[in-house]
Amino acid sequence: MSAAPASVLIVGAASAIAEAVARRFAADGARLFLVGRNPQRLEVIAADLRVRGAASVTVHALDANDFDAHEAMLAAAERALGGLDQVLIAHGTLPDQALCERDPQALQQALDSNGVSVVQLCNRIATRLQAQRRGTLAVISSVAGDRGRASNYVYGAAKAMVSAYTSGLRARLYADGVRVLTIKPGFVDTPMTQAFRKGPLWASAATVGTRIHRAMRRGEAVVYTPGFWFWIMLVIRTIPEFVFKRLGKL
Amino acid sequence: MCVRPRESAMNGQDLAWGRLPAPAARMQSLYDRDAALPAGEPSLLAWGMGRSYGDVSRNDGGLLLATRGLDRFIAFDAERGELHCEAGVLLQEILEFALPRGWFLPVTPGTALATVGGAIANDVHGKNHHRAGSFGLHVLELDLLRSDRGRQRCSADENAGLFGATIGGLGLTGLIVSARLQLRRVAGPWLRGDSRRFGDLAEFFALAQDANDRSEYAAAWIDCLASGARLGRGVLLRADHADDREPAPAPRRASVPLTPPFALINRWSLAAFNAAYYRRPAAQQTAARWSWRAFLYPLDGIGRWNRIYGPRGFYQYQCVLPPQTAQDALGEQLRAIAGSGQGSFLSVLKLFGAQRSPGWLSFPRPGATLALDFPNRGDDTLRLLDRLDAITLAAGGAVYPAKDARMSARMFRHSFPRWQDFAAQIDPQFSSSFWRRVQDA
Numbered sequence: 001m002s003a004a005p006a007s008v009l010i011v012g013a014a015s016a017i018a019e020a021v022a023r024r025f026a027a028d029g030a031r032l033f034l035v036g037r038n039p040q041r042l043e044v045i046a047a048d049l050r051v052r053g054a055a056s057v058t059v060h061a062l063d064a065n066d067f068d069a070h071e072a073m074l075a076a077a078e079r080a081l082g083g084l085d086q087v088l089i090a091h092g093t094l095p096d097q098a099l100c101e102r103d104p105q106a107l108q109q110a111l112d113s114n115g116v117s118v119v120q121l122c123n124r125i126a127t128r129l130q131a132q133r134r135g136t137l138a139v140i141s142s143v144a145g146d147r148g149r150a151s152n153y154v155y156g157a158a159k160a161m162v163s164a165y166t167s168g169l170r171a172r173l174y175a176d177g178v179r180v181l182t183i184k185p186g187f188v189d190t191p192m193t194q195a196f197r198k199g200p201l202w203a204s205a206a207t208v209g210t211r212i213h214r215a216m217r218r219g220e221a222v223v224y225t226p227g228f229w230f231w232i233m234l235v236i237r238t239i240p241e242f243v244f245k246r247l248g249k250l
Numbered sequence: 251m252c253v254r255p256r257e258s259a260m261n262g263q264d265l266a267w268g269r270l271p272a273p274a275a276r277m278q279s280l281y282d283r284d285a286a287l288p289a290g291e292p293s294l295l296a297w298g299m300g301r302s303y304g305d306v307s308r309n310d311g312g313l314l315l316a317t318r319g320l321d322r323f324i325a326f327d328a329e330r331g332e333l334h335c336e337a338g339v340l341l342q343e344i345l346e347f348a349l350p351r352g353w354f355l356p357v358t359p360g361t362a363l364a365t366v367g368g369a370i371a372n373d374v375h376g377k378n379h380h381r382a383g384s385f386g387l388h389v390l391e392l393d394l395l396r397s398d399r400g401r402q403r404c405s406a407d408e409n410a411g412l413f414g415a416t417i418g419g420l421g422l423t424g425l426i427v428s429a430r431l432q433l434r435r436v437a438g439p440w441l442r443g444d445s446r447r448f449g450d451l452a453e454f455f456a457l458a459q460d461a462n463d464r465s466e467y468a469a470a471w472i473d474c475l476a477s478g479a480r481l482g483r484g485v486l487l488r489a490d491h492a493d494d495r496e497p498a499p500a501p502r503r504a505s506v507p508l509t510p511p512f513a514l515i516n517r518w519s520l521a522a523f524n525a526a527y528y529r530r531p532a533a534q535q536t537a538a539r540w541s542w543r544a545f546l547y548p549l550d551g552i553g554r555w556n557r558i559y560g561p562r563g564f565y566q567y568q569c570v571l572p573p574q575t576a577q578d579a580l581g582e583q584l585r586a587i588a589g590s591g592q593g594s595f596l597s598v599l600k601l602f603g604a605q606r607s608p609g610w611l612s613f614p615r616p617g618a619t620l621a622l623d624f625p626n627r628g629d630d631t632l633r634l635l636d637r638l639d640a641i642t643l644a645a646g647g648a649v650y651p652a653k654d655a656r657m658s659a660r661m662f663r664h665s666f667p668r669w670q671d672f673a674a675q676i677d678p679q680f681s682s683s684f685w686r687r688v689q690d691a
Contacts, residue, residue: 016281040284041282044282044283044284044322045322047322047323047324047325048322048323048324051323051324051325051326051347052323052347
């Protein structure tokens with residue numbers, strides 16, 4: 001890190017992965033701006049990050065689906081941080097696929113929370129980073145966005161939107177010196193399941209957070225985390241559709 | 251995708267470090283220290299890292315509350331070394347945070363992979379008990395979530411009764427949500443000391459007393475299979491925090507990848523290991539230097555080492571014997587163990603100091619403490635452990651619940667004379683397999 005502490009904006013800061021990333025930035029002495037729905041939860045996380053070494057932590061309440069509130073949030077972040085070096089968009093929900101199939105409102109909510117709100121935020125952030133001609137925008141997409149599977153294609157479709165959007169944005173901003181990072185986590189384990197006898201595909205939020213932190217500082221482009229998910233998804237993407245459609249609830 | 255299961259099933263053998271066969275458990279994870287306790291459950295018990303050995307961390311038929319998600323720091327006073335944190339924080343996380351800031355835990359057990367809540371609930375001790383006492387002595391205050399009274403702040407001055415019952419209270423007085431801990435100053439990550447062989451128990455007592463007088467940390471490994479003139483032979487290790495400030499090397503990590511179909515610990519492998527351990531050159535060194543991990547947590551570098559005991563798991567036994575009776579009783583116990591051919595590759599002997607814990611059910615007390623593990627061979631092992639209990643009981647000693655899976659109600663009550671005062675402080679919604687077991691008189 002350079003001598004001046006990095007300015008870090010995190011949207012969806014109460015998620016386990018975002019909190020793990022924030023802890024790494026805090027240990028670097030960064031200045032953090034945490035955004036989430038529940039300010040009480042954010043304050044608990046903020047206190048932890050201050051103890052861990054963050055130069056400053058500010059919290060801001062926002063429902064990401066309230067698109068009209070995005071601009072004010074970003075202005076507040078810039079005021080508090082004095083600029084944006086690193087941005088992480090980490091909010092999202094795991095929708096109930098079966099409910100989305102029956103209920104148009106649930107479907108809309110799932111697409112908004114995991115897709116449209118992310119893209120709307122990125123759009124505004126891109127303008128700012130492009131103007132300052134530097135900075136990193138990291139967005140948590142998912143391996144689920146690599147191919148629509150019967151068991152969770154609504155979530156997958158929203159994440160596919162995020163992956164495609166960030167891919168295009170990365171190319172648009174590259175010449176301006178702005179880095180756009182698409183993060184595709186696999187199964188992320190929470191602290192509780194650490195001692196569980198679990199499948200080898202699971203990774204802890206701390207492991208994934210450390211990887212994301214490194215990728216953000218290096219300005220990487222696409223990160224599967226843990227890395228073996230690249231190979232798993234390569235295989236899944238390669239399965240011909242006439243086979244894939246017969247696999248049912250994969 | 252991030253998955254936060256609200257409730258899940260957990261393999262019974264993974265609930266405790268002894269890996270004894272046990273029924274699967276229902277578990278709910280906690281992430282929010284301000285949340286209420288789950289309602290409508292038959293009974294509740296906090297579960298941290300499953301590093302106690304027997305059934306104090308089990309609650310068969312009830313719900314376990316997994317506390318690892320409560321892993322936030324709340325405040326740190328860098329001048330006074332006071333750390334306020336949630337109860338699911340690991341001791342290792344505290345050390346990694348505190349060491350670069352010149353602070354260290356004043357008391358730590360043989361693993362740093364235990365939670366703060368677990369360290370309080372078992373009132374753990376370490377190789378420096380003769381200086382620092384047990385973990386509970388360094389708890390300035392704690393927040394307890396009760397099903398009947400809500401949130402209770404407890405310290406020596408506030409809710410002192412509940413505080414005394416909660417330190418070493420096996421998680422039964424409510425959910426420990428957070429604690430404020432007093433850390434101690436250190437210069438850096440290194441310890442300096444020496445190791446010396448002793449030929450028998452009499453020599454151990456002389457050496458150990460001297461080591462306690464002069465060093466911060468002191469503990470002995472003993473060859474629990476030696477008999478006759480060699481009975482009680484071993485190696486005493488002692489050390490103090492050093493002034494060296496250079497950074498310690500990154501930890502090496504290995505893991506036992508699977509449980510072998512039978513115990514790798516048997517009469518022959520044990521005898522060979524113990525003899526080699528005693529004779530190795532490192533058993534006699536005058537000026538040794540260890541990193542904190544190497545000296546305090548040699549086994550933390552080997553993930554899941556408990557699997558070497560095979561699919562049936564193992565029993566750990568730890569007792570403390572009062573000074574007047576310790577030497578004779580220890581001799582009797584070691585003869586019983588050597589005669590049985592059962593025993594462990596790491597048997598630890600130490601002299602506790604006189605520091606008194608605020609905990610009513612605290613285990614450490616003046617005298618000699620012996621800790622060893624035994625592969626689970628069913629009735630043979632249980633008979634040996636009953637024999638060790640009988641010797642402990644006759645000597646006026648006590649058995650450590652955190653290590654236990656089988657002591658009788660009678661043994662428990664003799665070990666902890668304040669058990670009735672304690673029972674009155676138990677949260678009506680909380681229980682454990684251990685507690686129900688030692689109620690069956």
